[in-house]
Amino acid sequence: MNASAQAPANRATAARDVQLAALLASAGVLVAAAMYWWGEIQSVLELLEMAYG
Amino acid sequence: MSVLVAYKRTCLLLLVMALGIAFAVTDLRVATWHALLPLFEWMETTPMGVVGKTWGAVFALVQTVHLLAMALLGGAVLAADGRLLGLVLTDQPLQQVQAQCHRVWLLGLLLVVASGLFMACGVALKVYYLEVFWFKMLALTAGVLFQWFVRRPLVDHYGAVSQGSLRLVAVASLVIWFSVAATGRWIGFSG
Numbered sequence: 001m002n003a004s005a006q007a008p009a010n011r012a013t014a015a016r017d018v019q020l021a022a023l024l025a026s027a028g029v030l031v032a033a034a035m036y037w038w039g040e041i042q043s044v045l046e047l048l049e050m051a052y053g
Numbered sequence: 054m055s056v057l058v059a060y061k062r063t064c065l066l067l068l069v070m071a072l073g074i075a076f077a078v079t080d081l082r083v084a085t086w087h088a089l090l091p092l093f094e095w096m097e098t099t100p101m102g103v104v105g106k107t108w109g110a111v112f113a114l115v116q117t118v119h120l121l122a123m124a125l126l127g128g129a130v131l132a133a134d135g136r137l138l139g140l141v142l143t144d145q146p147l148q149q150v151q152a153q154c155h156r157v158w159l160l161g162l163l164l165v166v167a168s169g170l171f172m173a174c175g176v177a178l179k180v181y182y183l184e185v186f187w188f189k190m191l192a193l194t195a196g197v198l199f200q201w202f203v204r205r206p207l208v209d210h211y212g213a214v215s216q217g218s219l220r221l222v223a224v225a226s227l228v229i230w231f232s233v234a235a236t237g238r239w240i241g242f243s244g
Contacts, residue, residue, distance in 0.1 A: 011213065012213065013059050014210070015210040015213035015214055016060075017059060017060045017061065017062045017063055018062060018206045018207050018209075018210050018214065019207065019210070019214045019215065019218045020060065020063045021062045021063045021065075021066045021203060021206075022203050022204070022206075022207045022214075022218055022221070022222050023218055023221060024063065024066055024067065024070075025066055025070075025199060025203045025222075025225070026203070026218075026221045026222050026224070026225035027221075028070055029195065029199065029225040029228060029229055030224070030225055030228060033228045033229070033232055036188065036232070037232075
């Protein structure tokens, strides 16, 4: 494969790498945020239950 | 080996995520927290800490700058992510919107960090013992890293990546910056 043919292939591989990293990072962010906010909402609900029954 | 080279960004991300999880679940997190106490004690003795504690009006003024900077940063995030989601500015070229929003975001970030540092010096020991402060720092760090190493490279490859991945990144970015703003407001209500 010559250099001119390699360049588009490299760009496509780089795009796949960037996209896969973005998907994994986004999934990680969403899972971590869901766990954090779920815990916070549960603790507020417990406080409200203690205060008002 | 060639897979590691071809997907070096993904491999690096997995390594960072693994290190982050290891840090969170081991004693290293608590040990780091204890090691940071002298730094926070020192912060209260700096000129910024003394001014922040002594003159409430100065603290309020800097806090106003902090909130305005957060609005600037949040506006840039909403516009940039809204464009990625196809909700706003759809008549403008995507990469032009992203480039202009990034400049505004950067200005907002610099102002947020500078004013936040001043405010943290004034109430260093209070925030040191607040769990939500550390979540805000974690979310802020994650937001900056996400912007630079995930979001911008993906936008740079616009045309070669799927619309779905752009939208997912936009949603994740919005969630991160919402968390930064919400935990920041929570600090104000605490203690």
